[in-house]
Amino acid sequence: MSTREQIVDAANRLFYEQGFERTSFASIAEAVGISRGNFYYHFKTKDAILDAVIQARLESTRQMLRAWSEGSAGPLDRVRRFIEIVITNQGDIENYGCPVGTLTNELAKLDHPSRTHAVGVFDVFRTWLREQFEELGRAADADDLALHVLTFSQGVATLSNAFHDRAYAQREVDRLNSWLTQQLATS
Amino acid sequence: MSTREQIVDAANRLFYEQGFERTSFASIAEAVGISRGNFYYHFKTKDAILDAVIQARLESTRQMLRAWSEGSAGPLDRVRRFIEIVITNQGDIENYGCPVGTLTNELAKLDHPSRTHAVGVFDVFRTWLREQFEELGRAADADDLALHVLTFSQGVATLSNAFHDRAYAQREVDRLNSWLTQQLATS
DNA sequence: GCGAGAATAGGACGAATGTCCTACGATTTT
DNA sequence: AAAATCGTAGGACATTCGTCCTATTCTCGC
Numbered sequence: 001m002s003t004r005e006q007i008v009d010a011a012n013r014l015f016y017e018q019g020f021e022r023t024s025f026a027s028i029a030e031a032v033g034i035s036r037g038n039f040y041y042h043f044k045t046k047d048a049i050l051d052a053v054i055q056a057r058l059e060s061t062r063q064m065l066r067a068w069s070e071g072s073a074g075p076l077d078r079v080r081r082f083i084e085i086v087i088t089n090q091g092d093i094e095n096y097g098c099p100v101g102t103l104t105n106e107l108a109k110l111d112h113p114s115r116t117h118a119v120g121v122f123d124v125f126r127t128w129l130r131e132q133f134e135e136l137g138r139a140a141d142a143d144d145l146a147l148h149v150l151t152f153s154q155g156v157a158t159l160s161n162a163f164h165d166r167a168y169a170q171r172e173v174d175r176l177n178s179w180l181t182q183q184l185a186t187s
Numbered sequence: 188m189s190t191r192e193q194i195v196d197a198a199n200r201l202f203y204e205q206g207f208e209r210t211s212f213a214s215i216a217e218a219v220g221i222s223r224g225n226f227y228y229h230f231k232t233k234d235a236i237l238d239a240v241i242q243a244r245l246e247s248t249r250q251m252l253r254a255w256s257e258g259s260a261g262p263l264d265r266v267r268r269f270i271e272i273v274i275t276n277q278g279d280i281e282n283y284g285c286p287v288g289t290l291t292n293e294l295a296k297l298d299h300p301s302r303t304h305a306v307g308v309f310d311v312f313r314t315w316l317r318e319q320f321e322e323l324g325r326a327a328d329a330d331d332l333a334l335h336v337l338t339f340s341q342g343v344a345t346l347s348n349a350f351h352d353r354a355y356a357q358r359e360v361d362r363l364n365s366w367l368t369q370q371l372a373t374s
Numbered sequence: 375g376c377g378a379g380a381a382t383a384g385g386a387c388g389a390a391t392g393t394c395c396t397a398c399g400a401t402t403t404t
Numbered sequence: 405a406a407a408a409t410c411g412t413a414g415g416a417c418a419t420t421c422g423t424c425c426t427a428t429t430c431t432c433g434c
Binding site for chain 1: 204205206208209282283284285288289291292293295296297306309331334335337338339340341342343345346348349350355358359362
Binding site: 026036037040 | 420421422423
C-alpha cells in the first residue's frame with residue numbers, strides 16, 4: 001500500500017473515531033509512522049486530506065453495494081442486509097456512531113465547504129436502496145421507502161451510541177423488518 | 188441575567204452551532220462581551236462550562252416536559268407534540284442537527300467523561316415518553332415504544348441536517364403518527 | 375554510474391488554544 | 405470611613421495547531 005493510501009486510511013479511521021476537527025496532521029502522521037514534512041508532501045491542506053477521505057468512502061461504499069447487488073440475493077434480502085448493518089457494526093457504532101451521519105453533521109456545524117461532498121455518501125446509499133425498492137415493484141414511492149430505511153439506520157446508530165443497548169438495536173431491526181414485510185405484502 | 192447565566196447561555200448556543208471542540212473560551216467570552224479573565228473567574232476549565240451547559244439543558248428539558256404534562260392535552264397529544272419537534276425546530280435542525288444527539292456523539296468521539304452526563308438528556312425524554320405510553324395503557328412495552336419514538340426523532344434530525352428536505356421530514360412525521368394511531372388501536 | 379525527480383525528514387513560523395496570574399474597580403460588610 | 409470580598413480586565417504562559425521551507429535520501433531512466 002502506497003504512503004498516500006496509508007495516509008488516507010489512517011485519516012479515515014481517525015476522522016471516524018475522533019472527529020475531523022479533533023484529528024491533527026501530527027496524529028495522522030504518527031499513526032502512519034511518517035514525518036509531518038512527508039505528510040505535507042502528499043496533502044497540502046487539511047481540507048485536501050478530508051476530500052480524499054470522503055472520496056475513498058464514496059468509492060468503498062459504491063464497491064460494497066455493487067458487490068451486494070451482484071450477489072445471488074434478491075433485492076429484499078439486500079435491503080435486509082443493509083438494515084442489519086447496525087448489528088454487524090454494532091461495536092464501532094456504540095463507540096463512534098455512524099461514520100456518514102456523524103461526519104456530515106460535524107461538517108455542517110463547521111460550515112465546511114466539503115459538507116455536500118460528504119452528503120454524497122448518503123446519496124449513494126439512498127440511490128442504491130431506491131433501486132432495490134424499484135426492483136421490488138415500488139417505483140412510485142421507492143425514494144420515500146429508501147429514506148425511511150436510512151432514517152431508521154441513523155436513529156438506531158445515534159441511540160446505540162448513546163445507550164450501548166444491544167437488545168434495543170435488535171428490537172428496532174426486528175421492527176423495521178416487520179414493517180418491510182408488511183409493506184411488500186400489502187402493495 | 189447574571190454574567191454566569193449569560194456565559195452558560197452563550198456556550199449552550201455555541202456548543203450547539205459549532206460543536207464543543209471547536210468552541211473556544213475566547214469565542215464564548217466575545218459572544219457575552221466580557222474578557223477572558225472574567226470568564227475564568229466563573230469557570231476554571233472548559234469541562235466545567237460543559238457540565239454547566241449540560242445541567243442547564245437537563246433543567247430546561249425537564250421544565251419543558253413538565254409544562255407539557257401539566258397542560259390540558261392528553262398523553263397521546265403530548266407524544267404527537269414531541270414527534271412534531273422535528274418540524275417545529277426544523278430550521279435549527281437543518282443547520283446543526285439535534286442538540287442532544289450531536290453533543291452525545293461528539294463527546295463519545297472525544298472519549299469525554301461528561302458523555303454519560305449528556306446522555307442524561309436522552310434519559311429525560313425517554314422517561315417522559317415512557318410515562319405517556321404507560322398512561323396510554325401500554326405499561327408492558329412503554330419503554331420500547333419510547334425508544335422507537337426517540338429513534339425516529341434522531342433519524343429524521345440527522346437526515347434533515349444532511350438533505351434539508353422539508354417534505355421528507357413531514358412524510359416521516361406523518362408515517363410515525365400513523366404508526367402511533369395503529370399501535371394504540373390494535374392494543 | 376549518474377543525474378533528475380520523487381519521497382522523506384525535521385524543523386521553523388505565526389496564530390490560536392486552555393490555563394493561569396496580577397491588578398484595578400465595584401460592592402458589600404464592619 | 406475603612407476594610408474585605410466580589411467582579412472584571414488584560415495580558416503571560418507553554419503547548420499545539422496548520423502550514424511552509426530546506427535539506428537529505430531514495431529510485432530509476434539514461
